[in-house]
Amino acid sequence: MENSELNFYNTDGRYKGIFSWILSTDHKRIGLLYLTAMFSFFLVAVTLGLLMRLELIAPGETIMTAPVYNAVFTVHGVIMIFLFIIPGIPAGLGNFFLPLQIGAQDVAFPRINLMSWWFYMSGAMVILISLFTGGGAPDTGWTFYVPYSLKTGTNVTLAVFGVFLLGISSTMTGINFVTTIHRLRAPGMKWFRMPLFSWALYATGWVQILATPVLGLTLLLLILERLFNIGLFDPSRGGDPLLFEHLFWIYSHPAVYIMILPAMGVVSEIIPVFARRTIFGYKMIAFSSIAIAFVGYLVWGHHMFTSGMSDISRIVFSFLTFIVAVPSGIKVFNWVSSMYKGSIDLKSPLLFTVAFIFLFSIGGITGLVNGALATNIHVHGTYFIVAHFHYTMFGGTAFAFFAALHYWFPKMFGRMYRERLAKTACIFLFIGFNVLYFPMFILGWEGMPRRYYDYLPEFQSLQVISTIGSWILVAGIVIMFYNLIRSVFRGEKAGNNPWGGSTLEWTTSSPPPAENFEEVPVVTGGPYRFR
Amino acid sequence: MNNNAKSSGRTAIYIATWICLLALTALTVTVAGMNLGKYGALTSVLIASVKASLILLFFMHLKYETLLLKAMLLGTIATIAVIIGLTFFDVGIRY
Numbered sequence A: 001m002e003n004s005e006l007n008f009y010n011t012d013g014r015y016k017g018i019f020s021w022i023l024s025t026d027h028k029r030i031g032l033l034y035l036t037a038m039f040s041f042f043l044v045a046v047t048l049g050l051l052m053r054l055e056l057i058a059p060g061e062t063i064m065t066a067p068v069y070n071a072v073f074t075v076h077g078v079i080m081i082f083l084f085i086i087p088g089i090p091a092g093l094g095n096f097f098l099p100l101q102i103g104a105q106d107v108a109f110p111r112i113n114l115m116s117w118w119f120y121m122s123g124a125m126v127i128l129i130s131l132f133t134g135g136g137a138p139d140t141g142w143t144f145y146v147p148y149s150l151k152t153g154t155n156v157t158l159a160v161f162g163v164f165l166l167g168i169s170s171t172m173t174g175i176n177f178v179t180t181i182h183r184l185r186a187p188g189m190k191w192f193r194m195p196l197f198s199w200a201l202y203a204t205g206w207v208q209i210l211a212t213p214v215l216g217l218t219l220l221l222l223i224l225e226r227l228f229n230i231g232l233f234d235p236s237r238g239g240d241p242l243l244f245e246h247l248f249w250i251y252s253h254p255a256v257y258i259m260i261l262p263a264m265g266v267v268s269e270i271i272p273v274f275a276r277r278t279i280f281g282y283k284m285i286a287f288s289s290i291a292i293a294f295v296g297y298l299v300w301g302h303h304m305f306t307s308g309m310s311d312i313s314r315i316v317f318s319f320l321t322f323i324v325a326v327p328s329g330i331k332v333f334n335w336v337s338s339m340y341k342g343s344i345d346l347k348s349p350l351l352f353t354v355a356f357i358f359l360f361s362i363g364g365i366t367g368l369v370n371g372a373l374a375t376n377i378h379v380h381g382t383y384f385i386v387a388h389f390h391y392t393m394f395g396g397t398a399f400a401f402f403a404a405l406h407y408w409f410p411k412m413f414g415r416m417y418r419e420r421l422a423k424t425a426c427i428f429l430f431i432g433f434n435v436l437y438f439p440m441f442i443l444g445w446e447g448m449p450r451r452y453y454d455y456l457p458e459f460q461s462l463q464v465i466s467t468i469g470s471w472i473l474v475a476g477i478v479i480m481f482y483n484l485i486r487s488v489f490r491g492e493k494a495g496n497n498p499w500g501g502s503t504l505e506w507t508t509s510s511p512p513p514a515e516n517f518e519e520v521p522v523v524t525g526g527p528y529r530f531r
Numbered sequence B: 001m002n003n004n005a006k007s008s009g010r011t012a013i014y015i016a017t018w019i020c021l022l023a024l025t026a027l028t029v030t031v032a033g034m035n036l037g038k039y040g041a042l043t044s045v046l047i048a049s050v051k052a053s054l055i056l057l058f059f060m061h062l063k064y065e066t067l068l069l070k071a072m073l074l075g076t077i078a079t080i081a082v083i084i085g086l087t088f089f090d091v092g093i094r095y
């Protein structure tokens, strides 16, 4: 970080000390603020996950009571979803790299960008307060389903308000990114010369803009219903509980594309660099992001197959769910084809990426098991679902997030981590991950329901394997963060372009100067100039 | 776009729009009293949409904006229409 040349760390803004960070409108600083906050929350939620696994090491009560377990999985889910994986790649790395990739000085609305971070932090604080006030931590599951969320005495109202604030933050980020891409591309940066990560952020931005307000309204309705018993969702007052599920998933399903699209963008960025090949099917990848974003709006009903929807709706939603697998499949095939006959250099970013492709494919394909009407009845609400979404969100998005952290680390800090240690961490993560979650597919298939602190004795051996997996996984997480944090301060100096990348962010110095580029870059060709 | 050049001519348009909005409000009230049965809601929604469009086009200057912005707004409205459509579709045939 203490490179002698001028960079954004040693360029003074209007404020000094901590204020030069928390009041900064520099997209790079805001990105780092997000990353710090997100990974802190992530570690808290990982700890909760570990505790849950510990509880499940034997049937009956081991380390916590049933009500505590209910609160723990709820808080784990809320943190992982709303504080970690949804802001995730866009707010953290997207903030840092979108302007760099398209040759801009900053995002279109730097102050709104800062404000969105403040909304994010306020939402997080409100959620934190909700855990210790009123009736205590919510125990509804991260989905806040009615009627239980209306009846429970826990502090649902405040927690939901926190999530509402997070929604505002996410919407602002979306508006900012879409506008930035429309307005601030460098001269010559035509749409089809844009790096695929930027394309992915564009698609994500639209999903954030269009879907998040629905969540905000739904949560406000829930709060109103709790406070004033209006009768929106309560059948005894003429309300409809299914309406809540509809509204909730109208946001929360597109939200899984807010999580996965940027991850896919990262992967499309890393593969060409480490296989020294131009990406195969650039336009198809770009368009499939848009297609996923669009069709992704129309599949929310597949979370509600067993909730009492009409048969015709179920068939329609199931059909649409199968359709959305097509563009995802296109991407996977394109990535693999891009590596074909490449000069593959299996550095840690690519290792994480390959792990992503493997784990995400399992997550995606088991998604079709959930999406088919007949099998859904069997697996709904079981550990099969828990395994499926950890494979997509953790094995998918979080692994891509880690890949991106390693890929862009030298650009962000001007230093390099220890490569061997990074690979070791990745291997621990990969093995631990599969040992932790694969047994859950079998458990679920055999009928183990989700969200229970107890189980029948015959499930114990698989549960124990899963718990052991969680320890291996956490070892990987610890090694990875140790390596990265240590290297921020003590890593060797990295050059401006250690990987030989060909997108614009690699043409400026590491870490970049406050204005990103010495002079405005002029773009003359596509993003991936390899064989 | 170019606001200053045209703003004087616009005042008349704004007033005309405002009168239209008032007239449409009066119409909504009248229709509400006419007991149109299940078409009542439909009529109100239609009138409300016309009003919203007037506001968007004239007060919010959409009429004078580029095609891109118009397309973005229309796309957004279309998405919401589809979402509402799919939700109501379920309610309509559930029982």
Ligand code: HEM
Pocket (backbone or CB within 6 Å): A046, A049, A050, A052, A053, A073, A074, A076, A077, A078, A080, A081, A084, A085, A140, A141, A142, A143, A386, A390, A393, A394, A398, A449, A450, A451, A452, A453, A470, A473, A474
């Ligand atoms: C060390 C890592 C992790 C461990 C040990 C872990 C473990 C668990 C366990 C045991 C459950 C509860 C299953 C049940 O009783 O139904 C759970 C639920 C959940 N996890 Fe994780 N998890 C981890 C990481 C993640 C990550 C990275 C994400 C998302 C990005 C995530 C998202 C969720 C969600 C959304 C739920 C559902 C909560 C609910 O039912 O309301 N987890 N996890």
